[in-house]
Amino acid sequence: MKPHFDYLLILDFEATCWEKNNQGIPEIIEFPCVLYDLSAHTILEEFQKYVKPLDNPKLSQYCLELTGIKQEQVDDGVPLKYCLDLFKNWLSEITKKYSFSMEKNTFMKSGIFAIWSDWDLKQCLTAECKRKNIYRDLIFRRWINIRKLFISQTNFRGGLLQALRHVGLSFEGQQHCGLHDARNTARLVGLLLTRGMKLRVTSDFTHIH
Template sequence: MHFCNHAQGIHTVKELGLVETISIANPLFGCKANSINGINSLWTQQFDYLIVIDFESTCWEGEQGGWKQPEIIEFPAVLLNVHTGQLEQEFQQYVCPIENQKLSEFCKSLTGITQQQVDDGVPLSTCLLLFSRWINTIKQNTNMIFHGNSTQKSENERLCTFVTWSDWDLATCLHNECRRKQISKLDILNQWVDLRATYKQLYNRRPQGLRGALSELGINFEGREHSGLCDARNTAHLAWRMVQDGGVLKITTNINTTSARYGSSLFEHPFPQHLPSFREAPNNNCAQGAKGLTMTKIAKLPQTAENIRKVYREAGLPPPIL
């Protein structure tokens, strides 16, 4: 995961349902709880499963991004069995950006994601549909329910929630993009465990990034850093280790309650500070609606909320909620 603009932060198909699901048999580290606290924490965990998410998004080096908003370009998730430490399922989908279709050289170098991969990706709305189907398949196979969906868990049900490294992925990146593009998302994505905050509380120290947190516990980072799927796997490794060390994972963030307390603008800009620049769309299904607008035409419009909506409508895109 990375932060965009202000911090540094295969090949897929478009047909619905053609998303690779990977089953993994080996438990993380190949060991069981390594302490009395770890054994006790396995019995006291609220959740039976965790879905770890780590998005990659469009980004720019230094001030090059200006006020451009990040768009998700890789949507990965891994399913962690809290009782065994196994990664049981994985989901990965590349997503084509609409507002800024061409990836910066900085973004390609940081994430390893190519322009071809996002051009061949699916729109975010389609990705969320595919992700929902993946979730439903898991629910059918494991009798899994999500935190907040049921007031009381039956003996046969397995409780699940989401985990991220910091609040950025779900509170800022996905939440703002869905709001900006008027895309519906699953309500279950409105609450999660911030593992970075939980790490700080459990070990009483501030982690130096995900790699630093793993290193402090003697765990090697596996794979490519800033690959969303690799970051999600490593975050799952860390979560399992924290359970072994006696940590009990609990919900740390809820968008609904947080927004009600501090106002709806807590995690978002009220509207874009600069109007978006829509270039001629490449010849793919994702960006067909973005044709026909030039920067010259956009720059002449006063930056009012109504003109921002007009720009989106004329580009064939749903206007943002301002």
């Protein structure tokens, strides 16, 4: 059965982190996204930018080891506001190239964000944009939580690595590299769709300003 959506834009942010909680406020340091074609079961385009953290510019040793991101990469990164502008430009290009829309109730082919858990868009991006007085576009307020659908279908709870293993897939690349996490989420979605998973919007805050 043809899914309701034609494309998923799979996001997986990496953020500043510490071995012990409450040592700082998370800031996005890697902003990756893959465009996944649901009918062809393939990734068509990728976006990745490193983001310069402003509150805690020096990454913790724990963060460096967990993500594999180097200090020089975030030092040379762009501020979040500029990264969002670059992303919107990229999104404009690919929506034109593949003739789809991120808007609701469109007669065109449609795309929607997908994330492994609500944290990326509901907590991380929302809080940082609010704290730094950055406008959060309406397109970031509606998404599919893949983990929620995965739990509904399999009754299995765990992280992305455990979910992949549960369905017989191995993780490809480096864990906690945002781009690799997004690619592996796409692989998981592709397999779950062949096993009958139905895509549905799990969060929609577009009516809240």
